[in-house]
Each structure stands twice: as structure tokens, then as C-alpha cells.
Amino acid sequence: MWGGLATGVPAVRSGTLDGVLLAVVVMLPLAAFEVVNGLPLAAQYLERVRASAARVFAVLDGPEPVRDPDEPAPLPAAPHTVRVTDLRARWTPDGPLALDGVSLDLPPGRRVAVVGPSGSGKTTLASVLLRFLEPSGGHVTLNGADVRDLAADDLRTVIGLCAQDAHLFDSTIGENVRLARRPATDAQIRDALRRARVLDWVESLPSGLDTRVGEHGAQVSGGQRQRIALARALLADFPVLLLDEPAEHLDTETADALTADLLEATEGRTTLLVTHRLAGLDAVDEIVVLDRGRIADRGTHAELAARPGIYRAMWERERAAPAISVS
Ligand SMILES: Nc1ncnc2c1ncn2[C@@H]1O[C@H](COP(=O)(O)OP(=O)(O)OP(=O)(O)O)[C@@H](O)[C@H]1O
Ligand SMILES: [Mg+2]
Incomplete structure (x- = not known):
């Protein structure tokens, strides 16, 4: 210049x-x-x-995990029965079988718990049921129709998941529950929170439903977060509800209280509960014990606790451990 x-x-x-x-x-x-x-x-x-x-x-x-059929079959009408027959699944084409010959029935209203050591295939089973993973053998049917013939999005309106680490968005408690059903009224949201046994706490907060939960729900406790997620799953009103370790990461006392509450909240609803805590499982109709992808045993809590095996060993370990209370 x-x-x-x-x-x-x-x-x-x-x-x-x-x-x-x-x-x-x-x-x-x-x-x-x-x-x-x-x-x-x-x-x-x-x-x-x-x-x-x-x-x-x-x-x-990357390879598409599951492919929708070109012409999906119509979704069968309620009431819904999910039947798993001789199911095999692997995560990689030449990997080991994460599920090997698993069969179970979920007729309307039946509640089945899936337990077993870490890595035994519990989450894999939930993933196949939700069509996040294609079975490599056997099949899953909904009212007799192979779920591979249905559109995955349709199937997920019938089978819903409340995941192990359910995500809360940086918004209010009310909005996080409403995600399940946009047009839900505040009264319906309150009812879902009540069934998840968290309404009293929400109403004791100065802003109630409008309380913000923070990023990833950081401003509420782990137990409260899981209960808000459970309320969301209850509001969604899935005919078949999958709960994958809803009480994981909670101290044993809170975990057992949450399990008891969700067993009460899901009474009469078709439910598959994946859990590593056995307290309260006398309320479910059947318990399936998985071990390295295979069914090691199955029966009611009373039957399984009475005979030697993985379940009894888990049950004895759980009863011997002192309850850790963090209240
Ligand atoms: N996304 C994945 N990709 C590859 N392998 C996987 C994947 N998820 C699970 N696996 C493998 O499949 C097997 C079963 O795992 P899965 O997660 O179903 O066990 P789990 O019973 O749910 O265990 P946990 O109690 O620890 O949750 C394991 O050997 C695991 O390493
Ligand atoms: Mg798991």
C-alpha cells in the first residue's frame, strides 16, 4: 500500500x-x-x-448388517407371539457362534429372563430379535411369519428395547420420556414415570417434568437415569419389551429395587429380561440359562435353584455377597 x-x-x-x-x-x-x-x-x-x-x-x-426384503410382508396383527427356534448367530462370517441352538417362546404376556456369564450371548440374542444381527441358522418368527420377511422398522414397532446404557438427551425429563411417543400428554408421561417408580422424585423437584437432565443425563443419578429410560420404554407401549441389563452399573440394593419395580411394571406384558442379578426372578415364568451361546438349563427360579448347575452357583454367590448399599 x-x-x-x-x-x-x-x-x-x-x-x-x-x-x-x-x-x-x-x-x-x-x-x-x-x-x-x-x-x-x-x-x-x-x-x-x-x-x-x-x-x-x-x-x-461396511457390509449391511441386515437387509430388508424387497417386498416386506405385512406386520402380523396383535396379539403377538415371538418364537425363537434353534437359533444360531455369529458376529463375523467366519467367527465363532455367539448363539448355538437357542429356542424359546414368548407368547402374549409371558415373561422370560435370560441369565448367564459374561459373553454367553445374552445381548446377541436381543440383537437378533431386534434385527441388528442376521441369524446364521434357525429362525425367529412373529405369529408364524419369519421376521426376515418383515421390514425391520415394522418389526421394531412390535419388539422394543430398553438398553443397558439407555441414552438420555440433553433436554428435560418430560421430553426424554416423550421421545417414545411424540403426541403423549403430560398425564401419560406422568403415568409412565409412576410405573417406573420415579414420579415421586420428579414431582419433588422444583421444576418437575421440566427439570433438565444434562448432557448424557449427567445431572441425574444412574438409577434415576435407568428409571427415566424405563418410563420411556413403558410409554412406547411395545407389545414385546426387551430389557438388556437395566440394572447394570447400579449398586446391588438399587439394582434389586429397580428389578423389583420393573417386574411389577411389566406384569402381563410380553417381556424378555436380560440380567445378571437373580433377585426377584421368582416372578418370571421361565429363566433361560445361557453358557457360551448354548442353553445350559431352563426352568423356574425354584427349579433352577434346587438343582446343581450354573444358576444355583450364581444364586449362592449372590446370596453370600454382602449387599452394598449406597443410599
Ligand atoms: N458387536 C460385536 N462384534 C463382535 N463380536 C461380538 C459383538 N458383540 C458380542 N460379541 C461376541 O459375542 C459373544 C457373546 O457376547 P454377548 O455380548 O452376547 O454376551 P453377553 O452375554 O451379553 O455378555 P455380558 O453379560 O457381558 O453383557 C462374545 O464372545 C462376544 O465377544
Ligand atoms: Mg450383554
Whole structure:
């Protein structure tokens, strides 16, 4: 700019440059810098965007976990019976079988608990039922129709999940429950919270349903978070409810209280409860004991606790452990 002034002013004086053009000569370098100013920042962003794109393409290029049929069959009408027959499943095409010959029946209103050591295939079973994983043998039927012939989204309106680490969004308690059913009224939300045994606590808060839960529900306790998630699953009113370790990460006292409450809340509803705590399981119709993907034993709590095996060992361990209370 100074250079432009130094050469431009004498040129205007001597009459070789028009006075108006002097402004152009002086301002041009400034304007030119504005054009290239963004380039270093763009170079920085390029690296970041490249890394993000690599992650997105890795997902897009991965194999589709489940394929919807080209012409999905219509969803069978209620009441719904889910039947699992000789089911086998693996997570990778040449990997080991995570489920090997599992069969179970979920007629309307029946409650079945699935227990077993870590890695025995409990979550895998829930994943196949929700069609997040394709079976490699055997089948799952809904009222006799193979679920592979149904659209996965349709199936998930019948079979719903309350997951181990249910996610709460950075919003209010009421909105987090309402996610399950947008048009739900406040009264319906309160009713779901009451069935999840958390309404008294919510109503004791100064802002009630409008209390914010924080990012990932950080401003509520683990037990309260699971109960809000349970209320959401109850409001969704799935005909078949899958609960995967709803009491995981809670101290034993809170875990047993939550299990007792959810067993009460799911009475009469078709439920598959995956759990590692056995307290309260005398309320379910059948307990399936999984071990390395196979059914090691099955029966009622009284039957399983009476005979030697994995279940009795788990039950004795649970009773011998002192209850940890963090209240
Ligand atoms: N997403 C996955 N990808 C690959 N393998 C998996 C995946 N999920 C589970 N597995 C494998 O499948 C087997 C069964 O795991 P699964 O998660 O079903 O066990 P689990 O009974 O739910 O255990 P936990 O009590 O620890 O939750 C394990 O050997 C596990 O390593
Ligand atoms: Mg699991």
C-alpha cells in the first residue's frame, strides 16, 4: 500500500495517473489479501474434514448388517407371539457362534429372563430379535411369519428395547420420556414415570417434568437415569419389551429395587429380561440359562435353584455377597 502511495502520488502530480485511480492502486493490495486470508484456515479444515470423511466412508462401505426384503410382508396383527427356534448367530462370517441352538417362546404376556456369564450371548440374542444381527441358522418368527420377511422398522414397532446404557438427551425429563411417543400428554408421561417408580422424585423437584437432565443425563443419578429410560420404554407401549441389563452399573440394593419395580411394571406384558442379578426372578415364568451361546438349563427360579448347575452357583454367590448399599 505504501509502495502504491509512493509511486502513485508523483504519478498523479505529473498527470500520468488519474486522481480517482490512485485510490484503486492503493486499495488493491488490501483487497487482494482479503481473498487469500481464508486459505490457511481452509487448509486446516481440509485435514479435519478428510479424517471425518474417512470415518463416514468406513461405515458406508461396511457390509449391511441386515437387509430388508424387497417386498416386506405385512406386520402380523396383535396379539403377538415371538418364537425363537434353534437359533444360531455369529458376529463375523467366519467367527465363532455367539448363539448355538437357542429356542424359546414368548407368547402374549409371558415373561422370560435370560441369565448367564459374561459373553454367553445374552445381548446377541436381543440383537437378533431386534434385527441388528442376521441369524446364521434357525429362525425367529412373529405369529408364524419369519421376521426376515418383515421390514425391520415394522418389526421394531412390535419388539422394543430398553438398553443397558439407555441414552438420555440433553433436554428435560418430560421430553426424554416423550421421545417414545411424540403426541403423549403430560398425564401419560406422568403415568409412565409412576410405573417406573420415579414420579415421586420428579414431582419433588422444583421444576418437575421440566427439570433438565444434562448432557448424557449427567445431572441425574444412574438409577434415576435407568428409571427415566424405563418410563420411556413403558410409554412406547411395545407389545414385546426387551430389557438388556437395566440394572447394570447400579449398586446391588438399587439394582434389586429397580428389578423389583420393573417386574411389577411389566406384569402381563410380553417381556424378555436380560440380567445378571437373580433377585426377584421368582416372578418370571421361565429363566433361560445361557453358557457360551448354548442353553445350559431352563426352568423356574425354584427349579433352577434346587438343582446343581450354573444358576444355583450364581444364586449362592449372590446370596453370600454382602449387599452394598449406597443410599
Ligand atoms: N458387536 C460385536 N462384534 C463382535 N463380536 C461380538 C459383538 N458383540 C458380542 N460379541 C461376541 O459375542 C459373544 C457373546 O457376547 P454377548 O455380548 O452376547 O454376551 P453377553 O452375554 O451379553 O455378555 P455380558 O453379560 O457381558 O453383557 C462374545 O464372545 C462376544 O465377544
Ligand atoms: Mg450383554
